[in-house]
Amino acid sequence: MHWDRKSMSRRSSTGRNNKIEDIITKMQDDKTGGVPIRTVKSFLSKIPSVVTGTDVVQWLMKNLSIEDPVEAIHLGSLIAAQGYIFPISDHVLTMKDDGTFYRFQAPYFWPSNCWEPENTDYAIYLCKRTMQNKARLELADYEAENLARLQRAFARKWEFIFMQAEAQVKIDRKKDKTERKILDSQERAFWDVHRPVPGCVNTTEMDIRKCRRLKNPQKVKKSVYGVTEESQAQSPVHVLSQPIRKTTKEDIRKQITFLNTQIDRHCLKMSKVAESLIAYTEQYMEYDPLITPAEPSNPWISDDVALWDIEMSKEPSQQRVKRWGFSFDEILKDQVGRDQFLRFLESEFSSENLRFWLAVQDLKKQPLQDVAKRVEEIWQEFLAPGAPSAINLDSHSYEITSQNVKDGGRYTFEDAQEHIYKLMKSDSYARFLRSNAYQDLLLAKKKPESEQGRRTSLEKFTRSVSSLSVAFPHEKSERAEHKACRCLVCLHGWFAMAMWLRTPRSCQGLSEARPLGPPSLHDGLREGSGIPSLSVSFEAWLLCG
Amino acid sequence: MSPRHRQMATEALHENETLASLKSEAESLKGKLEEERAKLHDVELHQVAERVEALGQFVMKTRRTLKGHGNKVLCMDWCKDKRRIVSSSQDGKVIVWDSFTTNKEHAVTMPCTWVMACAYAPSGCAIACGGLDNKCSVYPLTFDKNENMAAKKKSVAMHTNYLSACSFTNSDMQILTASGDGTCALWDVESGQLLQSFHGHGADVLCLDLAPSETGNTFVSGGCDKKAMVWDMRSGQCVQAFETHESDINSVRYYPSGDAFASGSDDATCRLYDLRADREVAIYSKESIIFGASSVDFSLSGRLLFAGYNDYTINVWDVLKGSRVSILFGHENRVSTLRVSPDGTAFCSGSWDHTLRVWA
Numbered sequence: 001m002h003w004d005r006k007s008m009s010r011r012s013s014t015g016r017n018n019k020i021e022d023i024i025t026k027m028q029d030d031k032t033g034g035v036p037i038r039t040v041k042s043f044l045s046k047i048p049s050v051v052t053g054t055d056v057v058q059w060l061m062k063n064l065s066i067e068d069p070v071e072a073i074h075l076g077s078l079i080a081a082q083g084y085i086f087p088i089s090d091h092v093l094t095m096k097d098d099g100t101f102y103r104f105q106a107p108y109f110w111p112s113n114c115w116e117p118e119n120t121d122y123a124i125y126l127c128k129r130t131m132q133n134k135a136r137l138e139l140a141d142y143e144a145e146n147l148a149r150l151q152r153a154f155a156r157k158w159e160f161i162f163m164q165a166e167a168q169v170k171i172d173r174k175k176d177k178t179e180r181k182i183l184d185s186q187e188r189a190f191w192d193v194h195r196p197v198p199g200c201v202n203t204t205e206m207d208i209r210k211c212r213r214l215k216n217p218q219k220v221k222k223s224v225y226g227v228t229e230e231s232q233a234q235s236p237v238h239v240l241s242q243p244i245r246k247t248t249k250e251d252i253r254k255q256i257t258f259l260n261t262q263i264d265r266h267c268l269k270m271s272k273v274a275e276s277l278i279a280y281t282e283q284y285m286e287y288d289p290l291i292t293p294a295e296p297s298n299p300w301i302s303d304d305v306a307l308w309d310i311e312m313s314k315e316p317s318q319q320r321v322k323r324w325g326f327s328f329d330e331i332l333k334d335q336v337g338r339d340q341f342l343r344f345l346e347s348e349f350s351s352e353n354l355r356f357w358l359a360v361q362d363l364k365k366q367p368l369q370d371v372a373k374r375v376e377e378i379w380q381e382f383l384a385p386g387a388p389s390a391i392n393l394d395s396h397s398y399e400i401t402s403q404n405v406k407d408g409g410r411y412t413f414e415d416a417q418e419h420i421y422k423l424m425k426s427d428s429y430a431r432f433l434r435s436n437a438y439q440d441l442l443l444a445k446k447k448p449e450s451e452q453g454r455r456t457s458l459e460k461f462t463r464s465v466s467s468l469s470v471a472f473p474h475e476k477s478e479r480a481e482h483k484a485c486r487c488l489v490c491l492h493g494w495f496a497m498a499m500w501l502r503t504p505r506s507c508q509g510l511s512e513a514r515p516l517g518p519p520s521l522h523d524g525l526r527e528g529s530g531i532p533s534l535s536v537s538f539e540a541w542l543l544c545g
Numbered sequence: 546m547s548p549r550h551r552q553m554a555t556e557a558l559h560e561n562e563t564l565a566s567l568k569s570e571a572e573s574l575k576g577k578l579e580e581e582r583a584k585l586h587d588v589e590l591h592q593v594a595e596r597v598e599a600l601g602q603f604v605m606k607t608r609r610t611l612k613g614h615g616n617k618v619l620c621m622d623w624c625k626d627k628r629r630i631v632s633s634s635q636d637g638k639v640i641v642w643d644s645f646t647t648n649k650e651h652a653v654t655m656p657c658t659w660v661m662a663c664a665y666a667p668s669g670c671a672i673a674c675g676g677l678d679n680k681c682s683v684y685p686l687t688f689d690k691n692e693n694m695a696a697k698k699k700s701v702a703m704h705t706n707y708l709s710a711c712s713f714t715n716s717d718m719q720i721l722t723a724s725g726d727g728t729c730a731l732w733d734v735e736s737g738q739l740l741q742s743f744h745g746h747g748a749d750v751l752c753l754d755l756a757p758s759e760t761g762n763t764f765v766s767g768g769c770d771k772k773a774m775v776w777d778m779r780s781g782q783c784v785q786a787f788e789t790h791e792s793d794i795n796s797v798r799y800y801p802s803g804d805a806f807a808s809g810s811d812d813a814t815c816r817l818y819d820l821r822a823d824r825e826v827a828i829y830s831k832e833s834i835i836f837g838a839s840s841v842d843f844s845l846s847g848r849l850l851f852a853g854y855n856d857y858t859i860n861v862w863d864v865l866k867g868s869r870v871s872i873l874f875g876h877e878n879r880v881s882t883l884r885v886s887p888d889g890t891a892f893c894s895g896s897w898d899h900t901l902r903v904w905a
Contacts, residue, residue, distance in 0.1 A: 019813065019835035064833040071872060075833060078856050201878050205617075205897070208659050208677070209709060209725060209749060210769075210793070210811075252567040258783065259574040268821040269585045273804075274593035277819070277826075277847070278865055280802045282597070284846035289890040290905065291600065291848060299645065300608040300891040300905035308627060311888070329759045361759075365716030367735035411779050414762075421760060 021112065024084045027059060028104055035059045040101065048178050050088060050101040057097045073097050081203045083111055086189035091140055091197045093189070103182065109190040111204065117194050120161065121224045123150040125191055127165035128172075142198050168225055190224070283326060287319070321441040325433050328425040332357075340441070344432045352389035353420050353428065356382045360417045364410050372408040379405050383416070393419060582824050590817070590826045594865035600848070603861060603871040608891065609903035611642055613649055618895035619676070620710075620882045624665045627888045631672045632901055633660035639674045641686060644893065644903050651686055653694045662711040664720075673701070673720055675708035681722050683734055702732045709751045712764075714778075721764060721778075723750040729766050731778060743776050745783045752796045757803045765806050767794030773808050773818060787818045789825045796840040796883075800864075801847045807864075809838030815852050817864065829862045831869060840882050845889030853880030853894050859904070875902060 027035050035055045040047040053076070060072040076095030079085055080102070086093055088101045095102070109115070126147040129139055139147065154161055172180060196202050268276075286292045296306045310317065316336050324331040324340075331337040338358075345351035359382070363374045382391050383401060393401065397419050404412040432438055616636035623630050628645040637658050641651035657678035664673045666683075675681040681702035684694050702708065706725035713720055714731070719740065723729045729743040729750055748769035756763045762778040773794055775785040792811035799806045805819040805826070813834050817827035829850065836856035843850055849870065850862040857878055861871040878897035885892040891905040 023835070060833070065831075066833045068872075070874075071833060074858070074874065075835075075856070078836070201898075209661065209707065209751065247564075249562070249564055249567055252564065252571055255571050256567065256574060258786070259571060259578055262785070262823065263574065263578050263581055265823060267582065267585055267823045268819075269587055270590070270822055270826065271588045271593065273819045273822045273826060274588060274590045276821075277590065277800070277802075277805065278594060278597060280804075281846050281848045281865060284801070285848060287889075288844050288846035288848060289888070290605070290844045290892075291846060294890060298890050298905055300903060305645070307890070308888075332759045361715075365714075365718055367718045368733040368738055368740070369735060414779070418760070 020079055020082060020084055021110065023060075023064070024079065024104065026063065027056070027085075033059075033063075037104075046178070047088070047101060047181075049182055050103055051085075053087075053096040053098050053100045053102060056085070056095060056102060069097055081193075081201060083109065083189060083193035083203070086185070086192065088185050091188075091192050092200055093192055093196075103185055103189075105189055106183075106186045109186060111193070115190075115194065115222075115224075116204075117190075117224050119150060120154070120157075120227060122146070122191065122195055123154055123161045124164045124168060124225050124227065125187070126150065127161055128168045131165060131169050140197075146195065164225060164227055287323065316441065318442065318444050321438070321444075324438075325442070328421075328429050331429065331432075340437065341429070341432055344435055344437050345428060347437075348428075348431075350428060352382065352391050353424050355389060356391045356413075357417060357420055357424065360413045363413070366410070371410050375405060375408040375410075375412050378413065391416075391420060392423075582822075585822060586824070590865065591867040594867075597865055599866070600863055600870055605861070605871060605873060605904050607875050607902045608905050609644055609647055611644060611647055611901040611903075612899070613640055613642075614638060614899045614901075616899060617878070617897040618881060618899060618901055619659065619661045620663045620674075621884060621893055621895045621901060622663055622665045622672075623884055623886050623893065624669045625667060625887055626669055627886050627890065629665070629669065630893055630901070631663050631665050631674075632882075632895055633663040633674050633676070634899070635659050639663055639672065639684075641672060642901075644901070651694055653684055653698075655682075659707070662708050662722075664711050664713055666713050666717040667715060668717050671717055673711050673713065675702065675711060675722075677707050679704045679706060679708060679724070679726075681708050681711045681720055681732070683720070699734065699737070701734050701737050702730060703737075704728070704730070706749070709749065710753045712753060712755055714755060721753060721755065723753045723766055725749040727768070729753060729764075729776065741778060741781045743781055743783070745774055745776075745786075746770050746772060751793060754798050754806065757799055757801060761803060765797045765799065767797040767808055767810075769793045771810075773797055773806070775806075775820065785820060785823060787825060789816060790814070792837070795837065798842050801843055801845065807841050807843065807850055809841040809852050811837035813837055813854075815841055815850060815862065817850075827864070827867050829860075829867060829869070834860065839880055840884075840894075842883055842885045842892060844885060844892075851883055851885065851892050853883040853896075855879045857896070857898075859883065859894055873904065876900070 026032065028037065030037075035051045037049055037051055040050055056076050057069060057072045060066055060075055061069065064072075064075070066072045066075070073095055076085075077093075080087070080093040080095050083093070084105050085095075085102050086105060087096075088103050090100075126139065126143060129143075130147070151158060172184075175183065194204055289298050294307050296302075296310075297304055299305045299307055314336060316334075320334070320336070324334060324337040331341055338354075342351055342354055345354055356378070359374075359378050363371065363378060366374055379387075381387055382389050383393070383398070383405075393416055397415050401413060401416045404415075611630075611632070614632065614634040614636070615638065616634050618632055618634050621630055621632040628643055629641060629650070630644050631639065631641050633639045633655075635658055637655040637660055639653050639655060639660055640649055642649055651672075655674065655676070655678065657676055660674050660676040662673075662675050662681070666672065669686075671683050671685045673681055673683045680700055683699045683701050685697050685699075687694060687697070701720055702711070702722045704722065704724035704726045706727075708722060708724055710723040711720055718734050720732045720734055721729065722732065727744070727746045727748060727750060729746075730739055731741040731743075732738065733740055743766070746766065746768040750766050750768040752768075753764055753766040755761075756765070763775055763784065764778060765773055765775045767773045771788055771790045771792060771794060773787045773790075774783045776782070777784050790808065790810040790812055791814075794808050794810045796809040797806055798808075800817070804821055805817055807815055807817050809815045813836060814828055814830040815838050816825050816829065818824065819826045829852070834854065834856070836854050838852045838854050840853045841850060843864070848864055850864050851859060852862065853859050857874070857876045857880065859873040859876075859880055860869050861873065862868070863870050876894065876896040876898050880894050880896050882895040883892060891903050893901055893903050895901045
C-alpha cells in the first residue's frame with residue numbers, strides 16, 4: 001500500500017478527532033501562521049520536513065490561548081501520543097519544549113481511519129526492517145523481542161510473511177530518497193502508536209461503551225501492506241448489537257405531550273436563578289473544606305482525624321448548629337439536628353408529625369416484601385381513627401391517603417408526607433429556630449473571666465476523665481481570650497456540671513452513671529454520654545430546681 | 546357540525562396524521578418552547594457572578610495514591626464514613642479500600658471484564674457492581690476472613706446490555722441502574738424485582754445521579770443521545786430534558802441544592818443546567834481542552850466543579866464565574882471517574898493508569 005499526505009479523506013468518528021485534526025491542519029498551514037516546516041542540514045545529509053518542539057509549543061500557546069507552557073507541552077505530548085505528530089529520533093511519543101525535531105503524520109495513518117492493524121502486518125514491518133542496512137532502521141530491543149515472539153507465533157506462515165516483506169522492500173526502494181526518509185519515519189510512527197514502547201500508554205485502547213458506534217463497526221480489517229487474510233479474525237472488541245429503533249408515531253405523540261407540558265411549565269428568570277445559585281454557594285462556602293480550610297484541619301492534609309472525631313461526637317459545633325437554620329432539609333439531614341428537633345417537639349407534645357415523616361421515609365427504604373406490613377403499621381399509629389399518634393391532615397389529603405392504603409405501596413403516604421413536611425417547615429421548624437434550646441446552642445459564647453477559677457477546676461476534671469466527650473462548646477474556644485460571658489449556655493453548663501459533680505460515681509463507669517437531679521436532666525441524658533444534654537430548655541430546668 | 550361529528554372528525558384526523566405531520570408539529574412546539582425560554586433569559590450567570598469575590602490561589606495535591614488494580618480503573622464510589630471507597634476495573638476486580646490508610650479491605654473478582662459501575666451502600670455494609678455482564682450484583686461486606694465475598698453475591702438487576710452506572714437510593718434496599726440498553730431501572734434488592742423502568746433515551750445511558758433532597762424522588766441521567774433527562778422515580782416519567790451537548794454525556798451530577806446539575810461530555814465541555822429555568826445556564830470550556838470530560842462532581846458549596854478528562858487531567862472550574870481555577874496533572878492515562886467525598890474534604894479520581902488518587 002502506498003500513502004501520501006493527501007490520499008485518504010478524513011473520516012472522523014468522534015468529536016475529539018475532529019478537534020485534533022483541525023489543530024494539526026492549522027499547524028501545517030503556512031498561509032495562516034502555521035508552524036515553520038523546514039529541511040534541516042545535518043552533518044552529511046538533510047533532514048526533510050521537520051518542526052521543532054519549541055515551535056509547536058509556541059504555536060499551541062498562541063493559537064489556543066494557553067498561558068502556561070506546561071499545559072501546552074502536555075497537550076503537544078497527547079497529540080503526539082495519538083499519532084498526529086512524532087519525534088523523528090524516538091519511539092516514545094512525547095513533546096518537548098526544545099530543539100528536538102518532529103514531523104507531521106500522514107493523514108493516511110491518522111487514528112480516525114479506524115486502524116486496527118493485525119500482527120501479520122506488524123510482522124511484515126519488522127521483518128522488512130531487518131532487511132535494510134540503514135543504521136537508523138535498526139530494531140530497538142523491544143522491537144527485536146516482538147519480532148522473536150511473532151516468529152514463534154507465525155512459525156507456519158513465516159515464509160509468506162518473509163515474501164511480503166521482500167515485496168515491500170522492493171516497492172520502497174523505488175521511491176525518491178528524501179520521500180523515503182519521510183515515509184519511513186511516518187510508518188515507524190504509525191507502529192509506535194499501535195505497538196507502543198513497553199511502559200507507554202497505548203492510545204488506541206478504546207472505551208468499550210463507545211466502540212460499536214464508530215464508523216467501522218464491523219471492524220473490516222484493512223491491511224497496511226495490502227495483505228488479505230484468509231480468516232479475518234473478528235475484532236476482540238465486545239460486539240454489542242443494538243438495532244436503532246425507528247421513531248414511531250407513538251414516540252412523536254409522546255414527545256408532543258412532553259413538549260406541551262414543558263411549554264406550560266412555570267420557569268424562573270435567569271436573573272432569579274443566578275441570584276439563588278450565588279446565594280446558596282455563598283452561604284455554604286464556609287462549610288466547604290476545599291475552599292475554607294476545615295478546623296482543626298483537613299484530615300487528608302494533616303493526616304489527623306480530629307475533624308472526623310469531632311463530627312462523630314454527639315455535641316455539635318456552633319458551625320454545625322448554624323447550618324440547621326439554613327433550611328428544613330438541613331436539620332432533617334443531620335442525625336444530631338433531627339434528635340434536637342424531636343426533643344423540642346416532644347417538649348411541646350407535638351412530635352407525632354416528625355415521627356410520621358420519619359416513619360414514611362423509613363417505609364420507602366423497606367424491601368418490597370415488608371412494605372405492606374409497614375403501611376398498615378403507619379396507618380394504625382398515625383392515621384386510623386383513634387390512632388395513638390394522630391397527625392392532623394386536611395380532609396382532602398386524608399381521603400387520598402385512605403384510598404392509597406388499600407393498595408399499600410411504598411408511596412401510599414406521599415401526599416400526607418408532603419403536607420406534614422410543609423406544616424412542620426412553616427410552623428414547628430420556625431419555632432424551633434427561635435427556641436431557647438436552639439439559640440443556646442447557636443449563640444455559644446466564650447467563657448466569662450469571672451468564672452475562670454471554677455472553669456479551671458472544671459477543666460482539670462474534664463481533662464482527667466479521658467472518656468468524657470466534650471460537654472460544652474466553650475471547651476474548644478480559645479483559652480487566651482477571657483471575656484465576660486452571661487449567656488445561658490455558660491450559666492446552664494456550669495450548673496449542670498456542678499449538679500453532676502455532686503453525684504458520686506467511679507471514673508470508669510462514667511458512661512453508665514446516671515446523675516441524680518431534676519427529672520428534666522434525665523430526659524436530656526443520652527446513652528453513653530453521661531452528661532446532661534444541653535437541649536433541655538433552661539426554663540424547664542430551672543423549674544425543676 | 547354536531548359535537549359528535551366534531552369528535553369523530555378529530556379522531557379521523559389523528560388517525561390520518563402522518564409521521565411527517567406529527568414531526569412537524571413537534572418541531573413547531575420545540576420552536577415555541579425555545580421562544581418561551583428565551584423570554585426568561587435576561588442575563589448570564591457569569592455576568593451576575595461578577596460581583597462575587599474571586600477565589601484565591603488553589604493548591605490541590607494528591608494526598609493518597611491507591612495502587613492495586615491490575616488494569617484500567619473505571620468507576621469508584623465513597624462510603625458514607627468519608628474514608629472508605631469501592632473501585633472497579635477492566636480486569637473484573639472490585640476493591641474496597643480504606644483510602645485514608647490506603648489499605649485494601651476487600652476484593653472480589655467479577656465473572657466479567659469491564660466492571661463499569663460500582664456503588665457503596667448507605668449502611669456501608671454492602672457494595673454493588675456490574676458491567677459487561679449486563680447485571681448489577683450486590684455483595685455484602687463481611688469481615689470474616691474465612692468467608693468468601695463472592696459466596697453471598699446477590700444478582701439484582703438484569704439489563705439487555707452493559708451496565709453503565711448504578712447507585713443505591715437512600716437505603717440498602719433499592720438500586721437505580723443505567724444501561725447500554727437505553728433504559729434506567731429501579732430495583733428491589735431483596736427480591737431482585739423491577740420496581741420501575743425509565744424509557745426515553747434514544748441510545749445508551751451512560752450515567753445517573755440521584756437528587757440530594759430529603760424528600761426528593763427524582764434523578765437525572767445522561768446518554769449517548771446527547772440528552773440529559775430528569776425522571777420522576779414514582780411514575781417513571783421524564784419530567785425535564787436537556788439537549789445542548791454535541792456528543793455523548795458521560796457524567797451527570799446534581800448541584801448540592803438539587804436545583805441544578807452539571808454534565809461532562811465527549812464534546813470536551815461541561816455544562817450547568819438549572820431545573821427552575823429549565824435551560825443550560827453555563828458552559829465550561831476552553832480552546833485548549835479538546836478531549837472529552839469523563840466525570841464531574843461539585844465541591845460541597847457548589848462553587849467548584851471538578852472534572853476529569855480523557856487528556857489525563859482534572860480541571861477545576863469556578864461554577865459561578867465560568868472560569869477555570871486550576872488544572873491538576875498527575876494521572877498517566879485517562880481519568881475515568883471522579884467523586885467528591887461525603888463531607889467535601891477531598892475528592893477521588895480513578896484512571897486508566899490503574900490507580901486512584903485522593904486530592905485535597
